[in-house]
Amino acid sequence: MGAYAQTAQTTDAARKPANVVVLATGGTIAGAGASASNSATYQAAKVPVDKLIAGLPELTSVANVRGEQVFQIASESFTNANLLQLGKRVAELAASNDVDGIVITHGTDTLEETAYFLNLTVHSEKPVVVVGSMRPGTALSADGALNLVNAVTVAGDPTARGQGVLAVMNDEIHSGRDVTKAVNIRTDAFRSPWGPLGMVVEGKSYWFRAPVKRHTVNSEFDITQISELPRVDIAYGYGNVSDVAYKAFADAGAKALIHAGTGNGSVAADVVPGLRALREKGLFIIRSSRVNQGGFVLRNAEQPDDKYDWVVAHDLNPQKARILAMLALTKTQDTRELQRIFWEY
Numbered sequence: 621m622g623a624y625a626q627t628a629q630t631t632d633a634a635r636k637p638a639n640v641v642v643l644a645t646g647g648t649i650a651g652a653g654a655s656a657s658n659s660a661t662y663q664a665a666k667v668p669v670d671k672l673i674a675g676l677p678e679l680t681s682v683a684n685v686r687g688e689q690v691f692q693i694a695s696e697s698f699t700n701a702n703l704l705q706l707g708k709r710v711a712e713l714a715a716s717n718d719v720d721g722i723v724i725t726h727g728t729d730t731l732e733e734t735a736y737f738l739n740l741t742v743h744s745e746k747p748v749v750v751v752g753s754m755r756p757g758t759a760l761s762a763d764g765a766l767n768l769v770n771a772v773t774v775a776g777d778p779t780a781r782g783q784g785v786l787a788v789m790n791d792e793i794h795s796g797r798d799v800t801k802a803v804n805i806r807t808d809a810f811r812s813p814w815g816p817l818g819m820v821v822e823g824k825s826y827w828f829r830a831p832v833k834r835h836t837v838n839s840e841f842d843i844t845q846i847s848e849l850p851r852v853d854i855a856y857g858y859g860n861v862s863d864v865a866y867k868a869f870a871d872a873g874a875k876a877l878i879h880a881g882t883g884n885g886s887v888a889a890d891v892v893p894g895l896r897a898l899r900e901k902g903l904f905i906i907r908s909s910r911v912n913q914g915g916f917v918l919r920n921a922e923q924p925d926d927k928y929d930w931v932v933a934h935d936l937n938p939q940k941a942r943i944l945a946m947l948a949l950t951k952t953q954d955t956r957e958l959q960r961i962f963w964e965y
Contacts, residue, residue, distance in 0.1 A: 638720035638776030640683040641713050642768075644669035645691040645698075645706065647727025649764040651756035664694040664727055667757065672725070675757070678769055682823065683721075683776040695727025695734075695752075700849045700946070703737050707843040714744035721747040721775030725768065728752040728801055728809065731787060735796030736940050739785035739835045740947055740965060741843035747780035750787045750796065754807045763790065763807045770820040777825045783817065784835035793818040795831045797965075800937055802912060813914035813935065834964050841947045849946040850875040854938045857881040857910060863894030876904035876945045880938035885909045885917035896928055904949070904958060908933035908941040919959070931958045 644650060650667040669687035679685045690706055706724070713719045726734055735750040742748060751771035753764030771788040774780050785796035789810040798812035818827040834840075853869040855877055866877055877898070881887055885907035887895065895905050907923065907930060909915025917932040919925050925932060933941035941962075948961045 638683045639718055640685050640721045640723060640772050640775045641719055642669060642673060642685060642687045642723045642725060642772070643706070643709065643713075644672065644687060644689045644725045645695070645702075645727070646693045647695050647725065647729075647731075647752050648756055649725045649727075649751065649753040649768065650692070651753075652758045664756075668692070669725070672757075672768065676765055676769060679772055682769060682772050685772060693727075695730040698727075698730045698734065703734060704843070704846065704849065706734065707738055707741050707846075710738060710748060711742050711744070711843050714742060714746045714748065719746070721749070721772075721777075721780070723768070723771045723775045724748070724750045726750050726752050728754060728789075730939075731810075732796075732800050733939050733943055735785050735787045735799060737943050737947075738843075739796040740839050740944065741841045741846065742785065743837050743839070743842055743844075745782040745837055747775045747777065747783070748785045749775045749780075750785065751789065753789075754805070754809050761807075766791075769823075773820055773823055774825050779825055779827065782837075783827075784831050786817070788820065791820050792816040793820060793825065793827070797831060797833055797835065797940070800913075800940075811913065839965070840951065846947070846950055850949045852876045852878065852942045852945045852949070854878040854880055854942055856938075857886065857888065857891075861888050861891060863891045866891070866894055866898060870898050870901070870903050874903065875949055876906060878933070878938045878941045878945065879905060879907050880910040881907055881917075881922075882910060884922045885915075885932060886922045892923070895930075899929055904945070904955065905930045906933055906941055906945055906958075906962075907931070908936060908938040910938065929955050931955060931962060934962050936962070 651664040652666045669689050673687045731752050749771045755762045787794045787799045790808050794812045794816050802811045803809040851874045853874045855865040916935045919932045
């Protein structure tokens with residue numbers, strides 16, 4: 621045996637098991653169907669975290685694991701208040717000397733939004749991993765058990781420190797910034813337009829790239845300093861679209877609107893006057909793209925953003941653009957600053 625292999629084995633053997641806390645919020649990973657054949661029809665958020673952990677004795681060989689039930693809801697019902705409560709609890713645990721990593725079990729519908737929110741607001745280098753499943757634990761070929769074991773593996777892995785908040789699904793490690801739910805009935809549902817950061821194979825993390833956008837300890841947003849989030853809404857672009865939805869959101873108190881535009885965040889000719897009028901009244905207009913994978917909005921392309929005083933969302937999809945816009949508006953009301961934030965995060 622070579623010296624390198626001996627050193628690696630000695631290091632692995634000497635390393636104490638990590639202390640990982642599993643924060644449960646509900647979702648499909650805690651769901652149950654009527655029978656083993658129900659993989660798409662089931663009730664989410666039914667199984668408590670203690671039962672999830674007890675059903676996976678394999679976790680004891682991965683880390684010292686304890687669970688905490690934060691919520692028990694389907695993720696489509698997540699609110700801003702839920703995001704704030706969860707973020708503050710994650711920050712508290714990350715500051716504890718006896719916690720090495722944190723796993724959050726989460727419904728897949730808004731998993732990407734929560735992961736990005738935590739990536740922007742939790743000031744810690746400790747691994748924070750968000751995980752879900754596409755099938756309930758009662759289904760044939762359920763994916764939740766392995767996803768959870770892999771998530772705990774990554775959360776307890778020192779090589780995951782400083783990588784930002786991660787999402788672990790289907791053996792892949794994704795950046796919380798990039799990952800999105802691209803399919804709703806397959807276990808390979810989560811993808812990143814620029815590719816995953818790495819993979820988990822037989823209990824070991826393998827890394828292929830690192831995130832370069834600002835996150836966690838390098839972020840100007842701090843969950844411990846945020847008590848409320850401004851209202852930001854999303855309006856969808858499509859053929860024959862009107863400005864009715866945009867005006868309704870503005871009347872309901874939105875401080876900014878994410879335009880989920882076609883292609884390069886395009887805005888229909890009939891909608892442009894309405895958006896310009898809303899901006900003149902103080903509402904921020906942010907152009908994003910409804911393109912499923914890798915929608916990239918260029919400033920002053922399709923629309924004269926400088927002239928209209930609009931912002932572009934860069935490569936963020938509409939739902940992630942909403943998360944960043946809410947946080948950005950807690951810091952500034954200046955359009956140039958908002959655009960700077962969208963470039964950097």
